[in-house]
Every structure is written in structure tokens, then in C-alpha cells.
Amino acid sequence: MLMPQAVLSETEGDCVAVERPDGRSPVLVICEHASRSVPVRFGNLGLSEEALSSHIAWDPGALAVARGLSASLDATLVHQRFSRLIYDCNRPPEAPAAMPAASEIYAIPGNQHLDAAERQARTEALYLPFHQRIRDLIRSRTARRLASVIVTIHSFTPVYDGKRRDVELGILHDADDRLANRMLDLAAEAPLYRTERNQPYGPADGVTHTLKLHGLENGFKNVMIEVRNDLIVDDVGQGVMADYLAGLIQRSLDA
Template structure:
């Protein structure tokens, strides 16, 4: 498997396939210096989704689900963007300039696509195709995290559920989480597909007509392994119940 992509629990037989587009902040040479960003930027949200991989790995174990994750920073290339989008290789992330991403040659863009973006999506396709061949149902869920404050505006949601046309997972998960009474749950907040953040789920979920959902957890909720474990323990039974609800009607 490509070194910029990791597949864990590939043979998992549960009803979910998990993906983590922004799992790592790793910048291999020469990008560790050529992007011209500070050490603080390299560990900030602009480089990755802190806490997302820990939750995704916990859910992979709890749900016996394959997990496909990136192993390089999204500042090199954002695997959750169409190849044609201007922010595929970001020159500006939130309010931070990424000088080393400006004026890239066609060869450099192609190198980065072939380093991480295309292998990531190929790996997801491979997992889904093999599960289909095995007769296993698949629902696709991506795990992300978001900042408590964005461009000066506070975000009240501890968790956001992002969906488009397919609400088979979003509706039961939203209902279950809201019923707890201790969470502020965003429905297409703090992002929605209209913000251009839905590429991976649209490609591998909606386009395949598979149940799908993008989960965003506020990153001050997943700062430690214990907090990641808490969210794993909270989400695993909720996702299981949602899958059972779907299975009671159409196949997952």
C-alpha cells in the first residue's frame, strides 16, 4: 500500500467503512521546510484534524470496520477536495498563508496527486469493492474534527453531522444524539456540502448509493486519548443502532 495511505482492519466485517481524510500532520521532506510555515502551524488544525484518527481507530475496533486514513498532512494535498478545486493544494488555510504552495508546476501537482490523493481514493474503492464481492453491506462514515473558533466566531456544537441527499444515517444519529440532552448537535453545521467539504463522502457514499455520513467533532473535545475513547464509546452504539435501523428497511 502507498506509504501516504494506511488501511487498518481491512477484513473487518461490520456494516461500516470508516475514512479519515485529515488524519495526519506529517510533512515528509522536502515539505517540512518548503511550505514555509511555522512549527506552530505544523501542529495546528490547518495541518490536520487533531483527534480524528484516535476516534476513527476506536470506532474501527468497536464496530469491526475497515479504516482508510491518510498519513501525510492536508497541507501537501487535501484528499477531501476534487482534483479540479483551487483549494486542493491550499495557498491559504483559514488565515494562514502557505507560501510554499504557490505557483506550483504541473509536475509538482501531479506528484502530490499521485503521492496521496489518488492512492487514498483508490484504497477506499478497493475496500468497498472487495466487501461487495464478499456480500457485505457497507455504510461509509468519515471522521473529522473542527476548531472551537473559526475566524473569530465561536462554534457551539460539540459535534456536527454533515449529509447531503442521503439522510439514512444522519437522521437516526441526529435523533439519538439530541435525545441525550447534554450535547449541542449541528445538522450540517459547522459545515455543509455547499462548503465544498463533502467530496470523499459524495464519491464513495452518495455516488455508490451507500448510506453515508460525515462526522465532525470539535477538537477541544478530543485533546487526549481518554477524550477520544469517550467519543468512541458514545458514537459506537449510536452508529450500530443507525445501521440496524437501515437494515430493517433497505440493505446497508
């Protein structure tokens, strides 16, 4: 039987990284799809380099934006160090999309016909430590009487399944729309980007797992941000987006 430690080698280190652990902002920035790195054990999953560098493996530009946001707000950042193709940390273990057998036009040979032991091993190696680290940070913040606001950062491809997406910035929420509503109102006052609610995905697509797990269950304000990835392909675009989002979030919280 495959043991959890076989998923990652000792030299590959922890699956989760924390930056600015002592950040003073109430915002806790989370980036679940930060990396395209595949653990050595899995090779290339039977995929081409083109596929492994595409949006099916990670959210291009998202980590850079999350880091810029963290710096601007002095906010703690938590991000996953391995590809969502091995485990998508924004999905619960029972969801097929947690370890997808296919994504958009790509079949993923290395994820075909996974048995229960393999799924459990990946869950224990990647999903459980990632979310436990977030819980530990929240517990520590609460003990220090610091408020917490959950903000997750993602990016999406401008063309999906052959269809062009005109939306540039998505403000997503689940049952708690407090922060999202204020951000949408402020974005509408000076529309720098085409901004829409729960686009290009929404709760029905199963994308609000992290928000529910750490935001809704704790009663914290929370929001998921989706950025069209052609806007954040370089340092300039990433910096402009991070500054814009930092201002939008801070103004919304101040209000």
C-alpha cells in the same frame, strides 16, 4: 518535470494506511485528515511549528476517535498518512482547497503558485492512491457480499477566524440524509453533546467529496462526522467520543 514518485521518498512508504481490513462491520471508517506529517521533500512549507501542529495541517484527535470507532464496531479504517497541506483528500484535484495557498490566518508559502506539473504530481502521489484503496476495499467487500456504509471522521477548531463555535458535534450529509437523519434523531433523545446538522460546514463548503465519491455513487448510506477538537484532546475525551459515536451509528443502522 517533477515526477509523482518525487513527492514521497521510498522510505516514507505508502500514503494510505488500512487497519482492520477484515472488519465484520458494514461501516467503513475513513479519516482523510489523520496526519500532520509533511513529506521530507517539502520541508516545513515555510510555516512555523505552531502552524504545522495546528488544525490547518490536520484534524487533531480525529484519528484516535476513528481508531476507537473502528475497534468498537470491528470496522475497517482507512486513513491518509500525510498532511492535508500537501493534498487534502476530501477535495477533488480541480479544487483550490486541494492544495491550499492559504488556510484561515496562515499563508502557506510552499503552496504558492503551484504549476500544473506539481499539482498533478501531488494528485498522483496522494489523492489517487488514497481513493483507489477505498474503491478496492469496497470492491472486495461487495465480492464477499458484505454491505458497506461510509463514515468519515473529522475534527474542527472551537475558534475559527476569531469566532467561537458553540456546536460540539456536527452530523453532515449531502443528498443522502438517511443515516444522518437517524443519528440526529437519536442524538436529540439524549443530548450528550450540542449536535447540529451540516455544522460547522456543509455541502456548500465542498466538504462532502468523499461521501459523494464512495457513498452517493454506490448508493451506500453515508455520513460525515465533525467533532470539536477541544473535546478530544486526550485519551479520555477520545475514548468517550468514540464510544458515543459507535453507539449512535450502530443504533441508527439497527433501526
